[in-house]
Amino acid sequence: MASTATAVPEGDxxxxxxxxxxxxxxGSVTTVGPGTADDVTTTPEExxxxxxxxxxxxxxxxxxxxVVEGRRRLGEVGAAELPGFVTPAGVAALVADADSLASRAxxxxxxxxxxxxxxxxxxxxxxxxxVRGEYRLGVVAYDLFPRSSPLRVLYEWPPLTRLVGDLLGxxxxxxxxxxxxxxxxxxxxxxxxxxxxxxxxxxVVSLAxxxxxxxxxxxxxxxxxxxxxxxxxEVAAAxxxxxxxxxxxPMVPGTLLVFEGRYSLHRVSPVGGGKVRHVGLLAYxxxxxxxxxxxxxxxxxxRTEPFAEPPAEWPVDAVRVAR
Numbered sequence: 001m002a003s004t005a006t007a008v009p010e011g012d013x014x015x016x017x018x019x020x021x022x023x024x025x026x027g028s029v030t031t032v033g034p035g036t037a038d039d040v041t042t043t044p045e046e047x048x049x050x051x052x053x054x055x056x057x058x059x060x061x062x063x064x065x066x067v068v069e070g071r072r073r074l075g076e077v078g079a080a081e082l083p084g085f086v087t088p089a090g091v092a093a094l095v096a097d098a099d100s101l102a103s104r105a106x107x108x109x110x111x112x113x114x115x116x117x118x119x120x121x122x123x124x125x126x127x128x129x130x131v132r133g134e135y136r137l138g139v140v141a142y143d144l145f146p147r148s149s150p151l152r153v154l155y156e157w158p159p160l161t162r163l164v165g166d167l168l169g170x171x172x173x174x175x176x177x178x179x180x181x182x183x184x185x186x187x188x189x190x191x192x193x194x195x196x197x198x199x200x201x202x203x204v205v206s207l208a209x210x211x212x213x214x215x216x217x218x219x220x221x222x223x224x225x226x227x228x229x230x231x232x233x234e235v236a237a238a239x240x241x242x243x244x245x246x247x248x249x250p251m252v253p254g255t256l257l258v259f260e261g262r263y264s265l266h267r268v269s270p271v272g273g274g275k276v277r278h279v280g281l282l283a284y285x286x287x288x289x290x291x292x293x294x295x296x297x298x299x300x301x302x303r304t305e306p307f308a309e310p311p312a313e314w315p316v317d318a319v320r321v322a323r
Contacts (some may be wrong), residue, residue, distance in 0.1 A: 042150050044157040047090035053082060055159040058166070070167040070258065077222040078260040079249055080167050085256035086154075086207065093150045094209045095253075098185055098278040101145065104314050105138030105187040106302040114197045114239060114265060128235040133195025133267070138187035141180040143306040144314075151207070151280045155183045164205055164284055167258050174290070176283040179306035181292045185209075188216060188277040194268040196239055198225070199261030206259065207280035208251035213273020218249045218257075221265040238265055251279065 050056055054063050070080035086094065111132040113119055119130045145152040154160060155175065165173040176182035193215075221238050222245070225231045237244075249257065259266075271277050283290070297304045307316075 042093065042148060042153055044154050044160070047086050047093065047150060047154055048160075049084055049087050053085055053163075055163045058159075058162060067163075067166045071169055074167065074258065074260060077220070077247060078264045079220065079222070080258040081249060082256040082258075083250075083252055084254050086254040088254070090150070091209065091254045094207075094280070095278065097150050098187075098209050098280075099276075101140050101149070101185055102138070102187045102276060102278070104144045105140045105185070106300070107136075107138045108300065108302075109134070109136035111135070112195055112197070114195070114235065116197055116200055126236070128232050128239055131236075131239045133197075133239075134193060135195045136188075136192045137194065138189075138192075139300055140185040140187065141301045141306075142183040143179045144310055145183060145185075146310045146312075151185065151209075152183060154207075155280070155282050160282075161284065164258060164282075168203060170202075170286050173284040173286055174288040176285060176291070177289045178283070178291045180297050180301050182283050184281040184283075186277075186279045186281055188212070188268065188271045188279075190271060190273065192216075192268075192277070193270040196265050196267040198263070198265060201285075202262055203258060203260045203284075205282040205284060206251075206257045207282065208253050208255045208257070209278035209280060210253055210276065211251065212271040212277040213275045214271070215269045215273075216251075216271040216277040217269045218251050219267050219269060220247045220249060221245055222247055223263055224265045225263050227263070235265060 045056065048055060053066055054060050057063055066082070070082065073080045111134050113129060113132055115129055117129075119132075123130055142152075147153075161173060161175060165171065189212075221234075224234050224238060224245070238246075249259075251257065268277075292300075294304045
C-alpha cells in the first residue's frame, strides 16, 4: 500500500523522545537479532516452501503453473495470492524477527483521502476526493533491519525478485534502492487501521507474518475505477459504506501477495485485541534505482538520513540520527 503519513514538525529530529517514535520502556534497551532460538530459520531455501513454489527452479513445469495461476488471478481481481509461500517454521522465524523489530516502528496517524492527496477545495461537498478516513500504523524502515533478519534475507533473494517479475508479466523488476522504503514492516496494534485508498504505484508486494486477534482485514473493491473512467459514483458509494463487491483477501501468515492497487480501492479494517498485526512490505519497480523523496522519508519514517549499518540496540540517540 502506498505511503499514508502525516508530516512531522520541523526540528523534532533533535529530540530524543519526540512524537511519532515508539521507544522501548524507559531505562530499557532493545537488542535486535535474528531470533531467540538457536535453530531460527534464516535462509530463503529454509523459509520458502520450495515443493509447492519451486522458485529456485524457474524452468520447471510446477514453476510455470504458479506463474500462470498468479497471472490469472491478477487479471481477474488484481491480486495474486500465494498461500503457504513461507513454511510454518519460516513463519515462526518471521514472527520472532518482527517482534524484535516492532519497537523500532515510527508511528503516524491522521485523516487522509482515498487519493492520498490534499483535497481540492473547488470540488462540491461530498465528492469522493474530499472524503477523509482515519489511518494509524507503525512502520519499520529498511535500514533498521539487521542483515541477518529473515525478512530482509528473503527480500534480497534474487529468485523472489524473479518470481515477482514473472507474476506481473511486466518484464524485469528491481528491488528499490531506497534505504528506507525498499523493505518495511507494518506494525499495527489495537485501534490501528488504514483508510480506503488507491495506491500511487502500479503494484505492491506484501508478506503476511502475523494476524491480529480481531480485524486487520485486507478489504478490496477490485477494479472499481480504470485509467479511462474514475467512476466517482461507485467510489462514493464505497466510501459511504456499501459492501457490494467487497472482497476480503485472507492474509493468512505465510501468504505472499502481489497486488495491483492503483485502480482497486482497498483498506485495512480496524485492528482489535492484544496481538499485533505484522506484514512485510516488499518494494520493487520496473526501473532500477527507485528512491523515495525526502518529504516521504520525513513523513513516514520520522527522519531523512539513513543509518549506514542497522543499529544493534534501540532506541538510538536521535541527535545522532539527525546528523
